[in-house]
Amino acid sequence: MRARKLGWWAALLVLALGVAGVFFRESRGRDSSANTRPRNADAVSAGARFARPLTTHAEGSLTIVGVVLDAQGPVAGVRVSASRVDADTLSQRACASDLQSRRSSCAGKTWLTKCCFRERGSELARLVAAREGEAPVFAQTVTADDGTFVLDGLPGGAFTLWAQGDRGTAMRPEVPAGSTGVSLMQEASIFLSGTVVDEDTWVPIPGARVTGVLEAQSRFFDALTDAQGRFRIGPLPPGRYLRVVSAQGWRTTAFRDSVWLDTDEDVTLEVQKQVQLEGLVLTTEGQPASGVTVHVFSTGVTDDTQSTQSDAQGHFIFEDVAGSPATLWAWNRDETAFGDVRVTPPAKVVFRLEPVTFMEGTVSDERGRPLEGVLLQAGDSPLGDKPSPEALSDTSGHYKLGPLPQAAMNLRLLRARYRNRNEEVDLRAPHPGPWNFTLQRTGSVEGWVVDTEGTPLSGIRLSLFKGPGGAMQSDFIGETEARSDDTGHFILDIAAEGSGYLFARSEDFSSVEQPVEFPSSGVRVVLSRGASVAGRVVDAKGAPLPHVDVQLWDTSPRVEAPRSLPVDSEGAFSATGLTAGHYILEARLQTPGIEHSVSRPIKLEAHSQATVSLRFEEGRTVKGLTVDTDGQPLAGVRVQACFSLEEAPAWRIGSPSCDADRERGVLSGQDGHFVLNHLMDPAYQLVAWKEGHAFVPARSGGGTSKPTALVVMAGAEDVRLVLQERPWLRAQVVSEDGMPLPSEVWGWNHRVPAPAGAVEFPLLKDGPGQVTVMAKGFFDLERDFVVSPGQDIDLGTLVMRRSRKTRFVILDEATHAPLVGAPVVIGPSDSDDRSYTGLRPDPFFGNLDTEGGANVEGLPFTPIIMSVTLRPGGPSTDVVLDARQETVTLLLPTPNR
Structure with a gap:
């Protein structure tokens, strides 16, 4: 890598004049000789501990040259790299496409979406731990004394440039290879900090690797926890981060929220110990079943389905499963036998395959004539690897449904122009002969859906209502929903006779509500493209904001739920199929201390097209101090700002709850000071939280006190939030021989582990209370008490009786x-x-x-x-x-x- 010497004032002048040719002195970055080593190279090495050594990818002949600056001028010793998001990175790679995912609403979405995390979170954690899906780095270097850098060996295309140093960070996307005169301005950066603990005991875990993944760019940043389980990653650019924890002996776990981090974060990440689940699977004859695929699904653990094969003796083992209730199941090779069992790991288990059941019979109408095309559905499958069994009756009305692993189920029979039938079937009960069913013919509303040019429309949702206002569920006529087929044809079965309303809706067309008779045929539903709206969401500098939630509120009195609009990587959104009327377009961005919102009213005429820009302005700040009841500064308090309900507009429904807790809010510093930035509403509710304390709005200042919050104006700088120390409950749990007993305590739906039997936690509510003490092999012990302000409670020694x-x-x-x-x-x-x-x-x-x-x-x-x-x-x-x-x-x- 090359650079030529140039004073930083000259570099600034050249950049300001827009001169492309910049002369740099020779430099080899971190491999430079001693006389060219940056003055703060030691700081660079220390600052780089958060990231693993980068591996560069495909080589080319192009370069990017530029300079790294901050408010004081060029910055030496800054680590600069060039990466690029490709089809294999997590932000672009499609979520796992196995059968379960294909049946979900997350099919086709990328790994780093909320939807995919919800269904495939455990697998995502394993991908990150294996360093899969990281954006490739094509070049890296360190800035010279005058802040200049050269990234060479680049192939063609655009790159994201990163500048990471001890004084801040800079990130600039879409920089073409071959560019010169590129300036990277270091700005405010953030740190991801926190503690990794065992979920059951809350004991800190040293030596754990914590990986922060910047979702938009798929860049990975690492740190190891110290002896106290603490980690610190950064400095990093603001953004939304996935966090993944991996440690020897503990389950690799991913943590995600919807918060856009624009300030430092400090969280507690709880992980589970790895436990084993082993067992034996037997054939229907009771012999070892070799080569059988055994699956395990852990209840309450996102997407945590694992598979393994039994050995020649029928044994199997899962080395890493969650210690929560799980379901094991297996089929034999030809799917004629099935077995399952519920178990809580760690455990050893045995289960036997049993012959599966098929249901067979005929379906006919009330006159005994066979019915073809009846769909029989065997309820929801309890297994993640197979869909619910279905069957269609043939021309003679015959069907064969199975294999059926469950012994009891809810069977549904569906056919157009016939009344749906639900049957509770128990396959364990004796049932002579075939399973025959009769369906009763019913009336229907039948027709076609077309656009204004007469083209048939498929996939349009249609439903029947007793009266106008189809969104009102009280008027909905049960089981009268359908979608138009490829020819636009639809059939809505209905037993009632009379009149009502047909409601057709689609996100691409304006909804239509029209009167209809029950029954009727030849109904024609015409949908128009309607009005549309499109635009972008940007920050105060005009940069796109891709990670916002955009909602379109219809202010019509009978419409409540807003329509969510997807936002792409450039902050762009659009919506079609809108009816004429008044709307509110709102964008929300959740940050650690507040959910920011910007909105704009829109009036749409029929078939009109509106283009709207939503801009988050810099806004104002609220500055304040967190103190105790003696007026002394209190550090580590989480402060949360929420919309003031008194100031909330009429169209805004379902504002977020205003609750601070151990994970939400801006942390006050060692001197108790806190700052909430970018506030745009006139007034806000402030709440505060700290372990063992209670927020006291009535004794706080700088605003108007409410029972649970302090209402302040944006721009206030003299806010004082008072927190009062709460009473503590203490006890020592022992066995009958007086030895300390590891246990856990439940109170107010909150679990507190007591690894050595020592119980200690704050009491957040005054008045009557109760705790339940639990220990394996002992009977539960309950204790009642009354909480009074300022008075700790000592339950003394609690002796547990052995069971x-x-x-x-x-x-x-x-x-x-x-x-x-x-x-x-x-x-x-x-x-x-x-x-x-x-x-x-x-x-x-x-x-x-x-x-x-x-x-x-x-x-x-x-x-x-x-x-x-x-x-x-x-x-x-x-x-x-x-x-x-x-x-x-x-x-x-x-x-x-």
Whole structure:
């Protein structure tokens, strides 16, 4: 890399005059010799710790030359790089396209969209941890003493330039290779900071890698947590960031929110320990099932479905699963047998494949004539790898539906001009002969949808209403929705006779509401393109804002929900198919301290086209101080600004809640000062939060106090937010032998771990309260108390009573062989009416292990009657246990599906 010597004042002059040729002195960046090393090269090395070493990509012959500046002039020792988003980067790569995704609304969207994260978040985390989807870097260097740089070896095309130093950052997109005289102005930057902790114990995790991904550019920035689990990434340009945590022994986890970061962030990232789930899968004959694909889905964990294959002995293992309830399932190769089981890892489990069921029969009308084309749907599939089974009846009305893995389901039968039928089907119950059904003919509204030129329109949604105002759900006629087919034809079945309204809607055409008779045929619905609106969202400098939410509000009295408009990478949006009327176009941008909003009224005439620009101005600020009740500065307080309800316009519905918490808001500094920038509304509600404190608006100053907030005017600079320290609850949890007992405490729907049995947390509400203490192998313990202002509560030593575990072994009554892998439910019998000193024991749901056994925990040391059921809905057997019985063996008939 080359550069030629030039004083920075001269460089500024040349750039100001627009002269393209800039002379730079020779430089080799970080590989320079000692006499050309930038003065602050050591600072550069330290500042670069947040990013992994960059690997450059395809070489070319073009260069980009320029200078890095800040408010004081050129900046030496700044790391400059050129990257480019391509089709393989996460911001461009399509979300996973397996069967489950194709059935979702996220199909075709990119990996870094909210929709894809919601359904494929765990897989996205694994991609980032494997460094997949990162924008390739084509060149990198370090600025010389005069701030100049040369990026060489570039192929043709445009690049995003990055300047990252200890005094700030600069990012400039769409710079063509071959450019000269490029200036990168360093501006305010942000830092991503926080703590990585174990989700169960909140113990900090040292040595974890935290990766921040700038969503718009797919650039990855890394840091390692220190001994206290703390990390700090930056300086970084403002934007929206995905955060991914990976650490040895913990599950790789992605964290995403909709906040555009324009100030420093400090968060707590909770990750789960890696746990194993292993087991044995058996054939229908009870032999090891080798080469079977076993799937596991963790409940409550985004998209967390994993697969593996059983070995020659039928064994399988998942090394990294969530420690939350999960479903295991498998099919044999020809899909004639299926098995599943519920389990909470870590665990060892056994389950057996059972022959699957098919439903077969005929569908006819009320006169006994066979019906062709009846769609039979077997309800929602409980499995992520297969769609819900469906079947169509043939010309003789015959159908065959399956394979059906679930034993009970909701069956739907659908056919145009016939009344829909829903049947609760239990395949476990005896059913002689085929499953035959009869459908009753019904009236219908039938017709075609065309545009103003008579061209048929497909995919138009149509529905029937009893009265005008189709958006009012109270007037909706149930099960009368349809879409027009490729020829524009539609059929809406309806049993009622009379008159009503037909409502047709599409995002590309103006909605139409027209009167209609029930039944009727030959109905013609004509849709016009209607009015349209298009525009861009920009910031105060005119730069596009791609990460905003744009909503179009129809101010008609009967319309409530706004229409969301997609925004592209250039901040552009558009909407068509609008009816004439008055609208409000609004753009919202969520930042750490406030959700910013800018709006503009629009009046649309029929078939008109409006072009609108929404601009976020610089706005004003609110400056203030967070203090305690003695007036002393209080650091680390999160301050959140919300729309003032008194100032909210009539059209704005559903303003965000005004609640501060441990993750939301702008943090006050060590001196208690805080600043909220870019405020555009006349007034705002301020709320504040800090662990162990309560915000007291009545004692705060600089605005008008409300019960839960302080209303201040934009531009105020003398705001004082007062927080009062709350009482704390303390206790020590021990076992019956006096040893500290690891446990967790639940109160006010909040969980507090107590790894060493020491309980300590603030009490946020005055008045009566209750906590429940839980520990594995012990009965839950409840304590009531009353919270008074300024008074801590010490519950003293809480002694937990141990519960017992009883092992149930179930054998085949004919062969005395263990019923390995059989599903079983074991719980307190309904015939046992005795009262319990503690909570009623939870039932055991699962499969019998390799010995035909199941361990049931949480039982009292008193006689108890337990009920054993070998299959859901099957007969149960009661067993009387004495006060200390630890094992019980039962002889039961083999369950048959």
